[in-house]
Amino acid sequence: MSENYSQRDKAINFIPRSAIAGKVGYALIPGGASEMASGYVKALTTDSKNRDTAYLFMQWTTCPAVSLVRVMLPYTLRDPYRLSHYTSPIYRSLWPAAKEYLINLSNSANNAVVDMVMPGGQDYALSIDRMCTSVWAGEDPKSALQKAAAEWDTITDKIGVASQRAAYEQFLKLPGSYPDHTIAKLGMAVRLT
DSSP states (O other), X not given: OTTSSGGGSGGGTTSOOXXXXXXXXXXXXXXXXXXXXXXXXXXXXXXXXXXXXXXXXXXXXXXHHHHXXXXXXXXXXXXXXXXXXXXXXXXXXXXXXXXXXXXXXXXXXXXXXXXXXXXXHHHHHHHHHHHHHHHHTTOOHHHHHHHHHHHHHHHHHHHOHHHHHHHHHHHTTSTTSSGGGSTTTTTOOOOOO
16 A cells, blocks of 8 residues: 555555655564464355355465465455465566565565464453553553453463463464564575565
């Protein structure tokens, strides 16, 4: 949007034109660890009446060719997620600095920390979000943290302490589960140019 790429599409041209188009730069986040936020999730229930069709549709929408088209659409607000997206000559030519944007986005992923991927993860995140919001609204930070801790205990008790401990131990094995365990720190970084 800062480069006026999105605004040229009829579906999203209500967004004001950028005054800084052509003056935008891209860099790694200071401190090194960025966030690899959760994205769209496709799921198929075991009792689906159209399992094969639903699975094939999900497979089609995420295949390299179709997913490239989908991440390039200005109004989908989907980030690229395949190496073929980041290196696509078509994507890299969509606006003057698109190549720089894609290289930086991909290289940032090497140091990214992922959102918590375990039972109750979203509940824990919402609790922290509520706590931060209450502090911004004037609540004492210590009081807000105590409330969040109590909410976390309730979430953990509901799921089961032993179950959560096992899930957390599995989460910690994932690349990017914490700053010293990123793709880059594990020696698996892919650097694009």
